[in-house]
Amino acid sequence: MCGIVGIVGKEPVAERLVDALRRLEYRGYDSAGVATIHDGVMERRRAEGKLVNLERKLGGEPLPGTTGIAHTRWATHGVPNETNAHPHFVEGVAVVHNGIIENFSELRDELVAEGAVFESQTDTEVVAHLLAKYTREGLGHRDAMLAMLNRVTGAYALVVMFQDDPDTILSARFGPPLAIGHGKGEMFLGSDAIALAPFTNQITYLVDGDCAIMTSKGVEIIDYAGKPVSRPKQISQAAAFLVDKGNHRHFMEKEIYEQPEIISHALGYYVDFATQTIKANGSTIDFATVSSLAISACGTAFLSGLVGKYWFERYARLPVEIDVASEFRYREMPLLPTQAALFISQSGETADTLASLRYCKENGLKIGAVVNVKESTIAREADTIYPILAGPEIGVASTKAFTCQLAVLAALSIKAGRQRGTIDAAQERELVHHLIEMPRVMSRVLNLIQPQIEALSRDLSKYKDVLYLGRGTSYPLALEGALKLKEISYIHAEGYAAGELKHGPIALIDENMPVIVIAPYDRFYEKTVSNMQEVAARGGKIIFITDEKGAAASKLPTMATIVLPDVDEVIAPMIFSLPIQLLAYHTAVFMGTDVDQPRNLAKSVTVE
Ligand code: F6R
Numbered sequence: 135m136c137g138i139v140g141i142v143g144k145e146p147v148a149e150r151l152v153d154a155l156r157r158l159e160y161r162g163y164d165s166a167g168v169a170t171i172h173d174g175v176m177e178r179r180r181a182e183g184k185l186v187n188l189e190r191k192l193g194g195e196p197l198p199g200t201t202g203i204a205h206t207r208w209a210t211h212g213v214p215n216e217t218n219a220h221p222h223f224v225e226g227v228a229v230v231h232n233g234i235i236e237n238f239s240e241l242r243d244e245l246v247a248e249g250a251v252f253e254s255q256t257d258t259e260v261v262a263h264l265l266a267k268y269t270r271e272g273l274g275h276r277d278a279m280l281a282m283l284n285r286v287t288g289a290y291a292l293v294v295m296f297q298d299d300p301d302t303i304l305s306a307r308f309g310p311p312l313a314i315g316h317g318k319g320e321m322f323l324g325s326d327a328i329a330l331a332p333f334t335n336q337i338t339y340l341v342d343g344d345c346a347i348m349t350s351k352g353v354e355i356i357d358y359a360g361k362p363v364s365r366p367k368q369i370s371q372a373a374a375f376l377v378d379k380g381n382h383r384h385f386m387e388k389e390i391y392e393q394p395e396i397i398s399h400a401l402g403y404y405v406d407f408a409t410q411t412i413k414a415n416g417s418t419i420d421f422a423t424v425s426s427l428a429i430s431a432c433g434t435a436f437l438s439g440l441v442g443k444y445w446f447e448r449y450a451r452l453p454v455e456i457d458v459a460s461e462f463r464y465r466e467m468p469l470l471p472t473q474a475a476l477f478i479s480q481s482g483e484t485a486d487t488l489a490s491l492r493y494c495k496e497n498g499l500k501i502g503a504v505v506n507v508k509e510s511t512i513a514r515e516a517d518t519i520y521p522i523l524a525g526p527e528i529g530v531a532s533t534k535a536f537t538c539q540l541a542v543l544a545a546l547s548i549k550a551g552r553q554r555g556t557i558d559a560a561q562e563r564e565l566v567h568h569l570i571e572m573p574r575v576m577s578r579v580l581n582l583i584q585p586q587i588e589a590l591s592r593d594l595s596k597y598k599d600v601l602y603l604g605r606g607t608s609y610p611l612a613l614e615g616a617l618k619l620k621e622i623s624y625i626h627a628e629g630y631a632a633g634e635l636k637h638g639p640i641a642l643i644d645e646n647m648p649v650i651v652i653a654p655y656d657r658f659y660e661k662t663v664s665n666m667q668e669v670a671a672r673g674g675k676i677i678f679i680t681d682e683k684g685a686a687a688s689k690l691p692t693m694a695t696i697v698l699p700d701v702d703e704v705i706a707p708m709i710f711s712l713p714i715q716l717l718a719y720h721t722a723v724f725m726g727t728d729v730d731q732p733r734n735l736a737k738s739v740t741v742e
Pocket of ligand 1 (some may be wrong): 433480481482483484487531532533621
């Protein structure tokens with residue numbers, strides 16, 4: 135992860151670098167640093183913790199200079215402190231890095247044996263030492279860079295400045311993204327186009343194995359053998375994504391409340407409202423010819439895929455293999471070219487998801503990407519993009535991206551059902567009709583449940599452990615509820631398939647363990663209620679999230695019952711996502727955690 139930015143400019147850059155880092159804080163926020171060159175001298179300021187600490191430092195000790203690089207860190211090697219913060223300096227070389235240098239330990243031993251003295255515990259510092267060594271040995275900057283790139287292995291975006299060349303920034307990509315921004319008499323680079331949006335909308339994306347030599351006049355891109363390569367300049371839409379919190383306390387709250395509007399916009403792309411059918415949108419995957427579907431993703435995106443599995447299997451009778459991407463990529467499963475693969479990722483940059491995509495591509499599968507960031511690497515490497523159109527999601531805990539992913543997967547499974555002849559035109563119209571109703575129901579639900587959930591969250595915040603249960607598509611929601619609660623409130627939470635309760639977790643049930651049961655009045659309702667009985671019989675406290683029919687049918691005492699309107703099964707996962715998001719949000723607010731930037735997490739996970 136980590137966010138990187140660089141400017142070779144004509145005006146002082148420190149303030150602009152920090153401003154760009156603010157837009158990259160979603161990538162990491164445990165320390166930050168900036169370095170500039172002024173009058174032939176390279177200087178840096180670094181600070182542990184959030185970017186605001188660096189800003190304070192720069193306020194007291196400003197950095198002049200029209201060329202500079204900056205970094206916001208998500209620690210991998212070495213604790214988050216000022217010494218481990220980037221940029222790293224060695225003998226007039228400055229380096230910032232996103233990713234992992236896998237052979238750093240071997241390189242470090244070699245460099246130490248040659249007399250190098252390391253200041254930090256980071257893997258990044260070996261890059262600065264290697265560059266200093268090659269320069270000492272007489273190589274020019276470009277050749278030193280290429281020599282270094284041919285020594286390091288791993289996944290990285292690297293950005294380098296040499297003190298004696300104030301008009302140049304060198305960079306390389308192998309894994310994590312890097313975008314070059316073209317200005318007038320100035321050039322920029324950043325981990326994404328949004329970081330650069332106020333400066334320019336003309337962007338060139340580096341691809342793996344590219345090394346860029348950027349001066350104020352332009353950029354030259356070469357491969358690691360020094361051979362020129364050509365990459366297109368594109369017009370980025372990223373400026374449209376510069377957002378603020380409006381009148382909400384947190385981005386997460388804003389993102390929860392904008393779901394009805396955003397989903398309605400996303401549906402507009404997939405649904406023909408007049409005919410109540412799903413549009414083809416130029417998709418190159420014909421589900422009629424596909425033997426099975428492989429779905430791979432991480433975290434919340436994986437859980438949306440798990441709901442998607444239920445839909446594809448039910449509506450399209452299409453078998454689905456699903457796995458978290460970190461397992462998928464190494465499982466060495468046999469794949470057939472008759473299969474198709476779907477990769478789900480909000481950021482479109484998640485390293486494990488990207489690696490799984492490439493594995494499937496090598497095996498000749500058709501690749502679909504369900505992504506939010508259309509300019510991302512995963513989007514660019516897919517055969518077909520299924521955009522979720524959620525707009526920028528700033529809160530680290532995913533909310534609107536999850537429900538938009540669900541909406542897109544619902545639409546795709548209906549399309550697949552039509553293509554495979556497992557649902558007819560009337561069934562399609564009926565399902566689409568429910569999708570069209572969804573934004574209105576979501577608005578109603580958000581208004582209806584907010585006061586009750588806020589009051590309930592105060593109680594929930596007193597517990598140390600929480601269990602979530604669900605069946606069918608409510609099972610992935612139970613997993614998502616637990617994930618959301620633990621990541622922002624730091625309360626330990628587990629999600630289980632309700633039927634698994636008696637196979638282990640029931641041993642945990644007592645009055646100190648609230649059990650959140652997600653059970654719309656669907657085919658699974660009676661069975662889930664039986665599991666609730668088992669909880670109640672052991673003194674467990676139940677928070678029951680159900681619908682009107684479900685509430686009327688249950689006589690069990692609960693700590694709270696949250697009653698949603700009765701809705702069709704196809705939209706229930708999106709509607710039932712709302713209480714679990716709000717419950718996690720308000721609990722975290724009561725506990726006083728940093729809701730938008732919870733500890734140890736980052737929004738874009740570009741390392742394994
Ligand atoms: C949890 C969350 C993460 C992400 C995961 C994948 O709230 O946001 O679990 O879902 O890191 O990220 P993307 O979707 O960008 O691939």
